[in-house]
Each structure stands twice: as C-alpha cells, then as structure tokens.
Amino acid sequence: MTTPETPGATEPTSVWQRLHTGTGAFDIVGNRKRFYAMFALLIAVCAGTMGIKGFNFGIDFVGGTKIQMPAVGAQGPITTDQVEDAYQDALGRGPETVQLVGAGDSETIQIRTESLNTQDVNVLKEGLFDSLQPVGANGQPTPQAISDSAVSGTWGGEITQQAVLALVVFLVLVTVFLAFYFERWMAVAALVALLHDIVVTMGVYAILGFEVTPATVIGLLTILGFSLYDTVVVFDKVKENTRGILGLTRRTYSEAANLAVNQTLMRSINTSIVALLPVLGLLVVGSGLLGVGVLRDLALVQLTGMLAGVVSSVLLATPLLVDFKMRDPKYRAQEAKVQQRRRRRAAQEAGEELPEEEEISVRDASKDTVSARREREMAAASSPAARTGKGPESRPQGKSGRPTGKKRR
Amino acid sequence: MASPDGHISPRRYLSIFALIVAALYSLVFFTGDGSLAPKLGIDLQGGTRVTLTARTTDGQPPSNEQLTQARNIIETRVNGMGVQGSEVTQDGSNLVITVPGEGGEEAKQLGQTAQLNFRKVVPNMTMPANPGAQPGQAPGPGQQQPPAPGQPAPSGQGPAGTAPQDARTQQDDSGDQSREDAQRQQAIAQAKQTRQSTDPATQMQALTQLDCNAEDPLRGNDDPSLPLVTCGQDKQEKFVLEPVFLEGREIANASAQPPNQQSGQSGWSVNLEFKSGGASTWADFTSANVNQRAAFVLDSQVVSAPNINEPLLGGNANITGQFNQQSATQLADVLKYGSLPLAFDQSEAETVSASLGLASMEAGLIAGGIGLLLVAVYCLFYYRMLGILTILSLILSGAIVYGVLILLGRWIGFTLDLAGIAGFIIAIGITADSFIIFFERLKDEIREGRTFRSSVPRAWVRSRRTILSADAVSFLAAAVLYVLAVGQVKGFAFTLGMSTVLDLIVVFLVTHPLVVLASKNKFLSKPSVTGLGAVQRMGAEQRAARKRSASTAKEA
Numbered sequence: 023m024t025t026p027e028t029p030g031a032t033e034p035t036s037v038w039q040r041l042h043t044g045t046g047a048f049d050i051v052g053n054r055k056r057f058y059a060m061f062a063l064l065i066a067v068c069a070g071t072m073g074i075k076g077f078n079f080g081i082d083f084v085g086g087t088k089i090q091m092p093a094v095g096a097q098g099p100i101t102t103d104q105v106e107d108a109y110q111d112a113l114g115r116g117p118e119t120v121q122l123v124g125a126g127d128s129e130t131i132q133i134r135t136e137s138l139n140t141q142d143v144n145v146l147k148e149g150l151f152d153s154l155q156p157v158g159a160n161g162q163p164t165p166q167a168i169s170d171s172a173v174s175g176t177w178g179g180e181i182t183q184q185a186v187l188a189l190v191v192f193l194v195l196v197t198v199f200l201a202f203y204f205e206r207w208m209a210v211a212a213l214v215a216l217l218h219d220i221v222v223t224m225g226v227y228a229i230l231g232f233e234v235t236p237a238t239v240i241g242l243l244t245i246l247g248f249s250l251y252d253t254v255v256v257f258d259k260v261k262e263n264t265r266g267i268l269g270l271t272r273r274t275y276s277e278a279a280n281l282a283v284n285q286t287l288m289r290s291i292n293t294s295i296v297a298l299l300p301v302l303g304l305l306v307v308g309s310g311l312l313g314v315g316v317l318r319d320l321a322l323v324q325l326t327g328m329l330a331g332v333v334s335s336v337l338l339a340t341p342l343l344v345d346f347k348m349r350d351p352k353y354r355a356q357e358a359k360v361q362q363r364r365r366r367r368a369a370q371e372a373g374e375e376l377p378e379e380e381e382i383s384v385r386d387a388s389k390d391t392v393s394a395r396r397e398r399e400m401a402a403a404s405s406p407a408a409r410t411g412k413g414p415e416s417r418p419q420g421k422s423g424r425p426t427g428k429k430r431r
Numbered sequence: 432m433a434s435p436d437g438h439i440s441p442r443r444y445l446s447i448f449a450l451i452v453a454a455l456y457s458l459v460f461f462t463g464d465g466s467l468a469p470k471l472g473i474d475l476q477g478g479t480r481v482t483l484t485a486r487t488t489d490g491q492p493p494s495n496e497q498l499t500q501a502r503n504i505i506e507t508r509v510n511g512m513g514v515q516g517s518e519v520t521q522d523g524s525n526l527v528i529t530v531p532g533e534g535g536e537e538a539k540q541l542g543q544t545a546q547l548n549f550r551k552v553v554p555n556m557t558m559p560a561n562p563g564a565q566p567g568q569a570p571g572p573g574q575q576q577p578p579a580p581g582q583p584a585p586s587g588q589g590p591a592g593t594a595p596q597d598a599r600t601q602q603d604d605s606g607d608q609s610r611e612d613a614q615r616q617q618a619i620a621q622a623k624q625t626r627q628s629t630d631p632a633t634q635m636q637a638l639t640q641l642d643c644n645a646e647d648p649l650r651g652n653d654d655p656s657l658p659l660v661t662c663g664q665d666k667q668e669k670f671v672l673e674p675v676f677l678e679g680r681e682i683a684n685a686s687a688q689p690p691n692q693q694s695g696q697s698g699w700s701v702n703l704e705f706k707s708g709g710a711s712t713w714a715d716f717t718s719a720n721v722n723q724r725a726a727f728v729l730d731s732q733v734v735s736a737p738n739i740n741e742p743l744l745g746g747n748a749n750i751t752g753q754f755n756q757q758s759a760t761q762l763a764d765v766l767k768y769g770s771l772p773l774a775f776d777q778s779e780a781e782t783v784s785a786s787l788g789l790a791s792m793e794a795g796l797i798a799g800g801i802g803l804l805l806v807a808v809y810c811l812f813y814y815r816m817l818g819i820l821t822i823l824s825l826i827l828s829g830a831i832v833y834g835v836l837i838l839l840g841r842w843i844g845f846t847l848d849l850a851g852i853a854g855f856i857i858a859i860g861i862t863a864d865s866f867i868i869f870f871e872r873l874k875d876e877i878r879e880g881r882t883f884r885s886s887v888p889r890a891w892v893r894s895r896r897t898i899l900s901a902d903a904v905s906f907l908a909a910a911v912l913y914v915l916a917v918g919q920v921k922g923f924a925f926t927l928g929m930s931t932v933l934d935l936i937v938v939f940l941v942t943h944p945l946v947v948l949a950s951k952n953k954f955l956s957k958p959s960v961t962g963l964g965a966v967q968r969m970g971a972e973q974r975a976a977r978k979r980s981a982s983t984a985k986e987a
Binding site for chain 2: 082090091092130140144158166167168169170171172173174176177180181184185187188191192195196199203236237240243244246247248250251254255258262285286288289292293295296297298299300301302303304306307308315316317320321324
C-alpha cells in the first residue's frame with residue numbers, strides 16, 4: 023500500500039498481508055452508512071422473526087419429561103418404533119417424540135413427553151426395560167441404563183426470570199464500568215453493539231428454530247462478556263490513537279478510529295478464531311457424540327453470539343462511536359482543519375502559490391468530499407501509526423510545514 | 432506487578448509462579464485424602480439429582496430457618512437411603528439432592544412432604560410398645576370438639592405430595608443393585624407380607640413381634656389399600672389399622688390452638704380443616720364410628736389416635752392430647768405440610784445412568800482436547816515461537832486450574848458438571864486471547880520500527896491495561912451469573928470466572944516473563960523463529976520512510 027509516509031513501498035500487498043501487518047486500509051468507518059443499513063436490516067429481520075415465529079422452548083421451560091437410554095439392547099439395536107410401542111404398552115398413550123441421537127457407542131434414544139409423575143416414570147422405565155433390554159456400561163442389560171429427567175414448567179420460568187435479572191444487573195454494572203473506563207460515547211456505542219449481539223443471537227435462534235434451553239440463556243450472558251471484551255480492546259486502541267487529537271491536524275477522529283479498527287482487526291479475527299475453535303470442538307463433539315445436551319446448547323449459542331460479537335465490535339461499535347463523536351463541534355472543527363492542511367499541502371506539493379489563509383467553517387468541510395482526495399486521505403489515515411506526537415522527525419519541520427490551524431482551538 | 436516501564440526480572444516472576452504451583456500441589460497431595468480426582472457432578476458420573484423448590488402458602492420467600500430445618504429433615508431421609516456420598520445442598524430457596532451412582536431413584540420421593548393418611552384403629556387390637564410402659568401414657572385418647580368459633584378461614588392451600596407413593600418399583604429388578612439395596616427391598620416385601628396382611632391371625636402375630644425401637648423398613652412404603660400394623664410415633668403404643676379411608680391431601684389447613692378456658696379446654700390442641708371432599712368423607716366416617724379411634728398416620732407411623740366422641744360434620748377436626756405450644760404447632764405443620772416445615776415442588780428430577788455420565792465425561796474431555804489442539808495448531812501457525820509460549824502457558828494454566836478444582840471440591844464441595852466443563856473449554860479462548868492481545872501489541876511496536884527486544888516492555892505496558900480491563904469484563908459477567916443464576920448455570924459461571932482469574936496469573940507470571948527471556952535470546956528472537964518477519968520488514972520501511980520524510984521536510 024502506497025502511503026505518503028512510505029513512498030518507497032510500492033509492492034502490491036495481499037489482503038492477507040494487510041490483515042497480518044495491520045496496515046489494513048480497510049475503510050470501515052468511511053463505509054459506515056452501508057454497515058448501518060446492513061445492521062438495521064439484520065436487526066429488523068431478527069426482531070420480526072422473534073415477534074412472528076417466536077422461540078422453540080425446550081422442556082426446561084415448558085416442563086416435561088425426557089427419557090434417555092442406550093440405543094443398543096440385548097437383542098441388538100433398538101429402533102424408535104420399538105420404543106414407541108413399548109411406551110404405548112406401558113402407559114397406554116404415545117410419547118411426543120422419540121429420536122435417535124449421537125453416534126457410535128454413545129448413540130442413544132431420547133423420548134420426550136409431557137410431564138409424567140414419578141410413578142409413571144417408574145412404570146415407563148420398567149416397561150422399556152422389559153421389552154427392550156437396553157445394555158448398560160458393563161455390557162449387561164440393566165434398568166439403570168435408562169436415564170430420565172423431569173422438569174416442571176415453573177422451574178424454567180424461574181430460570182428465565184433469574185437470567186433476565188442477571189442480564190439487567192450485568193448491563194447496569196457494565197454501563198458503570200464502561201462509563202468509568204471509557205468516555206461516555208464509547209460506553210454508549212459499546213452498549214448499542216451489545217444490544218445488537220443479543221438481538222441477533224436471539225434472532226438466529228428464532229429463525230433457525232433451535233431449541234432454547236436454560237444452557238442457551240446462560241450462553242447468551244457469557245457472550246455479552248465476550249462481545250464487550252472485544253469492543254473494549256478495539257476502543258482501547260481508538261483511545262490511544264486519538265489521544266490529544268484535537269490539538270493535531272495529522273488526521274481526523276474518524277481516520278484515527280478507522281486506523282485503530284484496522285490495527286486491531288487481526289487481533290479481533292485471531293481472538294475470534296481462537297475463541298471459536300474450542301467452541302467448534304465443543305459443538306462437533308457435543309452434537310456428534312452426545313446428540314443433544316448442555317454441551318451442544320452452550321456451544322451453539324456461543325458460536326452464534328461470538329460471530330455476532332466480533333462483527334459488531336468491528337463494524338458497528340467504532341462507526342457508531344465516530345458518529346457520536348462527530349456531533350461534537352470540536353471534532354468537526356478539527357476535521358475541517360485537517361482537510362485544510364491537506365489542501366494546502368497538496369497545493370504546496372504541486373508547486374502552487376499558497377492562497378491567502380482562509381477560515382474554514384465546519385460547513386465547508388462537510389462539503390469537501392471529492393472522491394479523488396478521499397482516496398488519498400484514506401490511504402494516509404490507514405498508514406501505520408507513527409505514534410502521535412512522538413518524535414520530532416515524524417512531523418514536518420519548519421514554518422511552512424506547520425499546519426495553520428494548529429495553535430487555534 | 433511489573434515496574435512502570437515494563438522492565439522486569441523474568442526469573443523472579445517465574446519462580447513466584449513455580450512457588451504457587453508447588454504450594455497448590457502440596458495442598459493437593461498432602462491435605463484431605465490426597466486423591467487426584469475432582470469431585471464430579473452426577474451428569475458426569477451417573478446418579479440422581481433432584482431440585483426442590485420451596486413453596487410457601489402466602490407466596491413469600493421461605494425463611495432461612497425453615498429451609499435449614501427442611502434441609503436437615505431431607506438430609507436424614509437421604510442418609511436413610513444408605514447411598515454413599517449423597518448430599519443435600521441449599522441453593523437460594525431451592526434444595527438440591529444429589530445421589531451419586533445407582534440406586535438414587537428413591538431420592539425423587541424424598542422431597543415430597545411425608546405421606547399422611549387416616550386409618551381406623553381396629554378395636555381391641557392395640558398393645559403397649561414396651562411391656563414395661565404404662566398404658567396411661569399412650570397418646571391421643573382425646574376427645575374431639577365442634578370447631579372453635581372465630582377460626583381463621585382456610586387458606587385454600589392443600590398439602591403437597593401429589594403423586595401416590597405406594598408404587599416403589601425398585602423391588603422388581605434388584606439384580607444389579609448393591610447388596611444393601613437388595614436386602615432393603617426384601618425387608619420391605621417381608622414387612623408388607625406380615626404387617627399388611629388381611630388375616631387377623633397374621634396381624635396379631637405381627638403386632639406382638641413388632642419392635643418399635645427398630646428401624647422400620649416399611650416407613651412411608653405402606654400400601655394404603657391394605658391394613659397396617661404399626662407403632663405410634665412416640666413408641667408407646669402399637670396398633671392394627673384398617674385400610675386408609677381418607678388421605679392427608681384432603682386436609683386444607685391445620686393450626687395449633689391455644690388453651691381455651693371458656694370451652695373448658697386446658698391444653699393446646701390442633702385444629703384441622705378439610706377440603707370439601709375430605710370433609711364429607713370425614714363426616715361420614717365419624718358418624719359411623721362414634722366411640723372408635725381414628726389414627727393419623729404419618730409415614731406409616733401413628734402420630735395421634737384420638738377417640739371419636741360424636742359425628743363431626745363441619746369439615747373440621749380437633750385433635751387434643753398432651754400438647755404444649757411447640758408440639759401442637761409442630762403437629763399442625765406436619766399435618767399441613769407432611770413433616771417438612773415447607774412444601775416443596777419438584778422442579779427438576781434427573782437420573783443419569785452411569786454409562787450416559789461416562790459418555791458425557793468423555794465427550795467433554797474430547798471436546799476440551801480438540802479445542803486445545805486446534806488453538807495450539809493455530810497459534811503455532813500464526814505465532815510460531817510465540818505460539819509455543821502460548822501452548823506452554825495454556826498447559827500451565829490447565830495445571831493450576833486442575834489443582835484448584837480438586838481443592839475446591841474438597842473445601843467447598845464444588846462439583847464439576849458438564850456445564851462446568853463447557854465453561855473451561857470456552858475459557859481456553861479467553862485465556863489464549865490475553866496472549867493474542869500482548870502479541871499483537873508486540874507486532875504494533877515492531878511495525879513501528881523497533882527491535883523485538885525493545886518492543887517487549889513497551890508492548891507489555893500497553894497490553895497489560897487492555898488485558899486487565901478485558902478480563903474484568905469477562906469476570907464481571909461470570910460473577911453476575913454465579914450470584915444470580917440458578918441450577919447448572921452456577922457451575923458454568925464458576926469455572927469461567929475462575930479461569931479468568933487464573934489466566935491473569937499465568938499471563939503476568941509466566942507468559943510475559945517467558946517472552947522477555949525469549950527477546951533476550953539471540954536465536955529465539957530471529958524473525959524466522961518469531962514469525963514476525965513481515966512486520967519487521969514493514970518496521971524497517973517505516974523507519975526509512977520517516978528518515979526520508981524528515982529530510983524532505985528539512986529541505987522544504
């Protein structure tokens with residue numbers, strides 16, 4: 023990437039290398055309108071589906087009984103039809119669903135029904151054992167090989183209630199934390215990104231009809247931690263890059279923010295990959311080996327949420343932050359000064375006489391969107407950071423090189 | 432931890448870490464039973480877990496005292512099952528019964544309030560429990576009375592215990608159960624044969640042979656449709672009882688009545704109110720059995736057997752006897768709730784077979800292993816030498832996590848369940864991420880033209896802050912979950928939070944010092960080894976460019 027600071031480096035760079043070295047030059051902040059539209063659409067779809075289709079709540083929420091047993095009996099593999107027959111014989115009515123889950127030795131049969139009382143469960147287990155002879159861990163048929171779990175509907179309600187409470191408390195604490203740790207607008211942007219993650223993750227569940235279990239709800243809460251964590255890292259860099267930016271005319275706030283996103287992009291990607299790899303392992307093993315259960319539920323929600331989290335922290339949080347910041351006249355004035363300096367410098371390089379100093383108003387700057395110059399500005403902004411205000415040699419020397427607006431604030 | 436400029440003496444930090452690990456593992460090996468296995472939840476080792484939620488009549492949260500009392504009662508019942516390692520824990524207003532291994536089916540009955548039934552005492556078939564005991568002390572030959580005026584209105588809440596308890600299916604297949612269990616089942620069957628016989632001769636024989644001081648295997652297991660030979664709760668009197676004519680669930684309310692001089696009542700009594708169905712049964716029974724005795728049978732034991740002086744038609748019954756305030760209140764509670772001070776709903780009941788537990792355990796370990804492996808491969812590919820440091824740090828982190836896990840299992844009874852394993856697996860990512868923050872900062876510094884060696888302290892100072900704040904957020908999420916959430920969530924939150932804290936220890940005491948050591952080593956800091964070549968080239972260009980721009984600026 024050719025930048026004004028590195029005129030010698032003209033070799034073409036691949037996307038990979040741009041990512042790896044962090045020079046980036048991905049114009050994320052500049053394209054924010056497009057991202058906003060994308061996010062708005064996504065959220066609309068998610069919220070709409072949630073409203074119309076609703077969720078597929080697991081038995082923990084609606085209450086019910088689940089019976090699980092090995093899919094191998096003394097007379098060979100057990101089929102779901104056999105199970106349904108045995109169920110019918112034992113209780114005189116049919117189960118809701120019978121399915122075969124998992125693989126290999128861990129293959130099991132799962133029966134889901136409405137809530138059964140203890141007596142019915144015992145009768146059912148007995149009946150299943152008598153007719154199917156499921157084989158236990160020691161290779162012998164045993165009634166102990168049959169697992170069961172019964173959940174009352176109110177319990178799920180309690181879990182949900184506690185989870186919502188935890189969510190609210192967490193959001194409050196996090197807001198306080200962010201308000202102290204970051205500036206106000208950073209906290210707001212981080213929270214918006216967080217809400218996006220919640221909505222999108224829930225939306226994906228609604229759209230795909232995945233079963234919502236208490237483990238899913240837990241998972242959702244931990245994603246929030248992860249999502250914020252990611253945003254915290256990006257904003258940390260933004261904060262560093264924009265330190266004292268109002269006194270400088272090197273780059274605008276949005277360019278500095280974009281640079282920060284680019285510099286942390288590889289980290290965001292790496293983090294996500296590293297965090298997602300174990301989750302993927304969990305998902306594959308959880309659903310492949312065990313079929314359904316806590317492992318799969320947790321992994322699925324984490325996978326969805328982490329993806330949403332990393333996308334939002336890169337493409338949503340920082341652009342939002344820039345827009346919030348740009349509402350402040352001080353930042354718009356600074357932007358105008360940066361533009362002015364660049365114009366002057368361009369003119370200077372072209373060997374033209376400098377026009378008499380003109381006061382640039384904020385409105386002028388907003389009009390100043392010639393595409394050719396934008397290109398160049400982008401390139402300048404995405405060049406690797408020379409630490410702001412560090413060495414004297416990194417800044418143009420002499421009177422002519424000094425930006426005009428520097429001392430004025 | 433590190434000095435402000437980021438220069439540290441790596442060996443000191445590493446030795447602090449070594450000390451911590453040594454201390455941790457000497458605790459593991461030399462305290463407790465020295466076993467190297469963490470405590471496993473029943474979803475990993477097989478067993479039964481029952482979650483009971485307290486239900487109060489007025490919707491108010493139950494008092495801690497009530498919960499503790501209930502916990503003690505249930506604990507006694509659990510211990511009565513004779514399965515090793517069973518326990519009852521209190522989690523908010525829930526009681527969680529865990530029975531590891533097989534044979535825990537019974538635990539599902541334990542939370543039910545005790546079974547209360549009304550049986551008619553067979554006349555002339557009672558005898559004192561001990562030959563030496565004075566018959567005068569036999570309980571409950573009280574007289575009943577019309578309902579006292581000014582009685583509080585029935586609350587409408589019936590006692591819990593909706594499932595009939597007579598069907599104990601464990602008697603059928605005891606082949607795979609422990610000997611003790613088999614013996615127990617046999618004892619119950621035998622007791623049923625003699626003590627629930629319909630033959631008067633067998634009843635009489637059972638009555639004489641019955642020892643009220645011995646443990647009653649039939650307790651709570653009697654068949655309501657058959658007669659019963661049993662003892663009084665105070666072990667003073669033995670009875671032959673007819674089949675159950677009225678079940679305790681027909682009681683709407685029970686309360687203790689203070690002495691009432693006006694009605695000539697000198698002691699405390701217990702007032703019962705029946706539901707409508709129960710009231711008519713009670714009225715019919717008392718009408719038909721004047722001058723007979725009715726027995727209040729709780730868990731197969733007679734609590735009180737008052738004499739019926741006249742038909743009771745008002746849907747109320749008053750039990751008098753030698754009560755004081757405490758015993759009257761206690762009996763009222765027993766009648767209202769069974770013998771627990773609170774009614775409990777069975778929120779969750781789970782029996783996991785040992786083979787399913789084993790499969791879950793394996794799945795968890797495999798998932799963890801795959802996760803670690805994938806992360807390791809990726810780190811090696813991306814960070815090369817730094818990747819090795821990451822892996823090393825992850826392994827050390829795993830070592831202290833495991834040690835802490837064993838100790839927590841011993842000290843606070845922390846059990847590792849499937850959700851907890853998931854917490855650890857997810858924490859692998861969070862742990863590895865701290866390294867990534869640091870390494871990416873390192874790259875930033877090198878990109879700006881610094882050498883590997885000089886970059887390390889600068890990168891550390893800058894990334895330390897980010898790591899701390901990011902971990903703080905993670906920990907916050909875990910802590911909130913742990914404090915507020917119920918059920919399996921706790922295990923997940925706990926392991927996640929713990930991993931976050933241990934991650935900080937490893938990053939500060941191991942990863943950073945190791946990187947410092949590597950940066951001082953000529954071979955290890957070669958670009959081809961660190962995998963930072965591309966960045967370093969960029970850094971060189973950056974340096975050159977800066978020089979150039981500086982000189983052009985000067986020329987201008």
